[in-house]
Amino acid sequence: EADIYQTPRYLVIGTGKKITLECSQTMGHDKMYWYQQDPGMELHLIHYSYGVNSTEKGDLSSESTVSRIRTEHFPLTLESARPSHTSQYLCASSEKLRDRYEQYFGPGTRLTVT
Amino acid sequence: GQNIDQPTEMTATEGAIVQINCTYQTSGFNGLFWYQQHAGEAPTFLSYNVLDGLEEKGRFSSFLSRSKGYSYLLLKELQMKDSASYLCAVSHTGGFKTIFGAGTRLFVKA
Numbered sequence: 001e002a003d004i005y006q007t008p009r010y011l012v013i014g015t016g017k018k019i020t021l022e023c024s025q026t027m028g029h030d031k032m033y034w035y036q037q038d039p040g041m042e043l044h045l046i047h048y049s050y051g052v053n054s055t056e057k058g059d060l061s062s063e064s065t066v067s068r069i070r071t072e073h074f075p076l077t078l079e080s081a082r083p084s085h086t087s088q089y090l091c092a093s094s095e096k097l098r099d100r101y102e103q104y105f106g107p108g109t110r111l112t113v114t
Numbered sequence: 115g116q117n118i119d120q121p122t123e124m125t126a127t128e129g130a131i132v133q134i135n136c137t138y139q140t141s142g143f144n145g146l147f148w149y150q151q152h153a154g155e156a157p158t159f160l161s162y163n164v165l166d167g168l169e170e171k172g173r174f175s176s177f178l179s180r181s182k183g184y185s186y187l188l189l190k191e192l193q194m195k196d197s198a199s200y201l202c203a204v205s206h207t208g209g210f211k212t213i214f215g216a217g218t219r220l221f222v223k224a
Contacts, residue, residue, distance in 0.1 A: 031210045042118075042216040043157070043201070050210075059213070090156055094210060099164050100145055101210040105156035 003027055006091050006106035013081055014114055021076045021109045023091030031101060032074040035090040036060060037108075043090065049074055081113045116140045118215035120202050125221045126192055134187045134218045136202030147203040147212060148176050148187045157201055160187070189220075197222045 004025040013019055025032070030051040035043040035058075045058030049068040063085070064078050074093075078085055089109045094101040117139045126132040138146070145164035149157035163169055163178035163185060175188040187200055199217035206213070 035214075040122075040216070040219070043214040045211065045213075048211065096210075100147075100162045100205060101212070102147075102159050102162070103157075103212060105158070107156050 004091065004093055004104050004106040006089075006109050008109060009107060010110050010112075012112045012114060015080075015082055017081050019078050019081055019111070021089055021091075021111070023074045023076070023106055024072050025074075025093040025104070025106075026072060027093060027095065027104070028071060029093035029095045029104075030071065031094045032068065033092040033094070033103065034058070034064075034066060034074070034076050035092065036062065037088045037090055039088075047076065081111075083113045086111060086113050116204075116213050118202055118204060118213060120200075120215045120218045122216070123219045123221070125223060128192055128194060128222055128224050130192050131188065131190050132192060132220065134189075134200050134202075134220065136185045136187075136215060138183050138185070138202070138204050138215075140183075140204050140206070140213065142207035143180065144205040144207050146176075146178055146185050147201075147205060148174075148185075149201040149203060149214075151199045151201055151217065153198070160200075162205075192222050194222050194224070196220065 007022045034047040044060035046062040047066040091106040092103040094103045120136045148160040151157040161176040201217045202215040
């Protein structure tokens, strides 16, 4: 069973607040990812990391930022939350298994901005 | 560009067989994943195909045709717990970035 954790699981916050979504994994994986998913829609990659001190923006433009100071920790920060940020945020990590990078997902954070 | 198409919803009967199709157009193809996602939960890995052909794993099988940009997931002996979304996802060359389709929501009825 994968060991990847996200907190909080649910968050309701007002417009303009700064928030940080936490993601930690205990598997020692180098690659980590943040996805955004609206109900019934596809996962959109918003950030990823190759390893410590390495982060890249994903395919979907996002106003969030990430950091990777430690292998196990990949927090996502929104400096000023807006209602358009309301969504589910999924963190994942991966390792190379033979011919593939299999991704393990955390339980997600469901964010509502009022 | 990159595009992954799969049906939005399907309904099937408990004990039956269902096939969920996926077509894709992408550059730098490395392999194709299928993930299962129950409502409100995170996706979990089902299968990965890198070569053409059928891979069987218990009640689930996955097929890939690279030349046609086509895959399907076959679920046999359907159970109520199989009601979930099934995500087709393409792994890019280099491997560690994955592009997900919107998913097919499967409803299994008694």
